[in-house]
Amino acid sequence: MFDRQAFIDNILDHYENPRHRGHMDDATVTLKGGNPGCGDIITAYLKVSGAEDRIEDVSFEGEGCTISQAAASILSEQIIGKTLAEVNAMDHEAFIEDLGKEVVINRLRCATLALNTVKAAQRKLEAQRSEGDSKQPTDEVLTF
Amino acid sequence: MTAQPQIETRGYAHPDTLVATDWVAGHLRDPNVRLVESNEDILLYEQGHIPGAVQIDWVGDLNDKIRRDYLDRRSFSDLMAKYGIGNDTTVIFYGDKNNWWATYAFWVFQLFGHTNAKVMDGGRKKWIDEKRELTKEKATYARTESKAPERADYKIRAFRDQVMAHIGTEQPLVDVRSPKEFSGELLHMEAYPQEGALRGGHIPGAKNVPWAQAVNEDGTFKSANDLRAIYEGREGLNPDQNVITYCRIGERSSHTWFVLHYLLGYPNVRNYDGSWTEWGNLVGAPIEK
Numbered sequence: 297m298f299d300r301q302a303f304i305d306n307i308l309d310h311y312e313n314p315r316h317r318g319h320m321d322d323a324t325v326t327l328k329g330g331n332p333g334c335g336d337i338i339t340a341y342l343k344v345s346g347a348e349d350r351i352e353d354v355s356f357e358g359e360g361c362t363i364s365q366a367a368a369s370i371l372s373e374q375i376i377g378k379t380l381a382e383v384n385a386m387d388h389e390a391f392i393e394d395l396g397k398e399v400v401i402n403r404l405r406c407a408t409l410a411l412n413t414v415k416a417a418q419r420k421l422e423a424q425r426s427e428g429d430s431k432q433p434t435d436e437v438l439t440f
Numbered sequence: 441m442t443a444q445p446q447i448e449t450r451g452y453a454h455p456d457t458l459v460a461t462d463w464v465a466g467h468l469r470d471p472n473v474r475l476v477e478s479n480e481d482i483l484l485y486e487q488g489h490i491p492g493a494v495q496i497d498w499v500g501d502l503n504d505k506i507r508r509d510y511l512d513r514r515s516f517s518d519l520m521a522k523y524g525i526g527n528d529t530t531v532i533f534y535g536d537k538n539n540w541w542a543t544y545a546f547w548v549f550q551l552f553g554h555t556n557a558k559v560m561d562g563g564r565k566k567w568i569d570e571k572r573e574l575t576k577e578k579a580t581y582a583r584t585e586s587k588a589p590e591r592a593d594y595k596i597r598a599f600r601d602q603v604m605a606h607i608g609t610e611q612p613l614v615d616v617r618s619p620k621e622f623s624g625e626l627l628h629m630e631a632y633p634q635e636g637a638l639r640g641g642h643i644p645g646a647k648n649v650p651w652a653q654a655v656n657e658d659g660t661f662k663s664a665n666d667l668r669a670i671y672e673g674r675e676g677l678n679p680d681q682n683v684i685t686y687c688r689i690g691e692r693s694s695h696t697w698f699v700l701h702y703l704l705g706y707p708n709v710r711n712y713d714g715s716w717t718e719w720g721n722l723v724g725a726p727i728e729k
Contacts, residue, residue, distance in 0.1 A: 362483035
């Protein structure tokens with residue numbers, strides 16, 4: 297298990313070398329989330345396939361504090377291969393432990409912004425399908 | 441205090457509440473000086489800070505853990521002791537966002553009467569822009585026996601009932617948020633998620649002077665003449681008035697509080713930290729748009 301410094305090093309590594317960062321033109325579902333306290337903004341792009349809506353690819357864009365942006369990068373590595381239902385069922389506490397609870401305890405909304413944003417994907421995709429448009433982007437910003 | 445011409449020539453009422461980066465660089469090993477970094481981004485400190493600096497966080501260190509309030513006397517004394525800050529230690533605050541959070545921490549220290557405190561002009565950005573030394577090594581200090589007095593909220597802090605009574609008097613309120621927040625078009629800064637209050641607008645009679653008008657592009661404070669041109673020439677304030685500043689949660693307005701009180705010498709300035717996240721949610725509170 298990481299000690300405090302190892303958690304910090306891991307967060308800084310993801311902040312400085314973000315994984316799955318960038319825009320995705322052919323995303324199945326696009327979500328925007330924000331944290332008013334810190335001014336963090338995240339846009340998540342998910343490409344899903346199959347009857348189970350399994351995540352084939354993910355990317356994030358955004359601006360904000362170190363924790364919010366690093367958490368998006370860390371999350372991106374965890375959700376590829378998961379179904380949207382599995383993402384929806386992900387546990388906040390477990391993700392916070394993955395980030396390093398001691399490090400992020402005073403910025404929990406920053407730490408969980410990306411997770412909260414992608415958790416809305418299942419509902420969003422269902423809404424898109426019921427509207428008959430599976431690739432409709434949105435400007436709505438979910439606030440957490 | 442050694443001479444600091446870059447600050448002393450700007451005509452401030454209390455130039456001794458600011459120190460230049462040069463001054464800080466010359467006092468890195470001064471045992472009577474404690475550098476305190478306060479940031480919005482809590483991990484900036486971990487990415488590099490001024491040697492010897494400790495970090496004080498507004499959420500983790502300055503807020504009460506349960507209520508919406510600041511820490512009490514006992515917790516403040518413990519915070520001081522933990523960082524080796526005695527009652528006579530000169531505390532120098534600096535941070536990100538043009539010293540937003542630094543002036544906020546400074547303001548909380550003033551609630552406890554720690555007047556031996558200053559702000560590093562230009563903040564973290566100026567120090568880095570000047571390519572000065574940074575370290576990732578966390579500073580540790582021997583505990584002190586600090587004894588803080590009870591928090592004196594009545595001097596520099598305003599509460600909602602006082603703000604309510606302030607409306608309609610000839611005394612000014614200064615709303616330091618952006619023009620769109622002031623008008624009610626937005627509930628938060630541009631590009632930030634719009635949340636935190638159920639209603640938009642401003643407290644009736646408030647003047648809108650966005651906080652950042654007080655700083656230059658490099659993050660340093662404008663000269664007293666330039667500040668007077670804004671707050672007095674344009675907005676009609678004067679030092680004899682009883683001024684209340686506010687923003688969304690009281691951090692941006694602590695910056696303007698600092699400017700009016702220390703740089704322009706207004707004796708009666710209070711920061712309403714409840715600010716728009718209280719007023720914009722308050723049932724029945726008057727709002728102007």
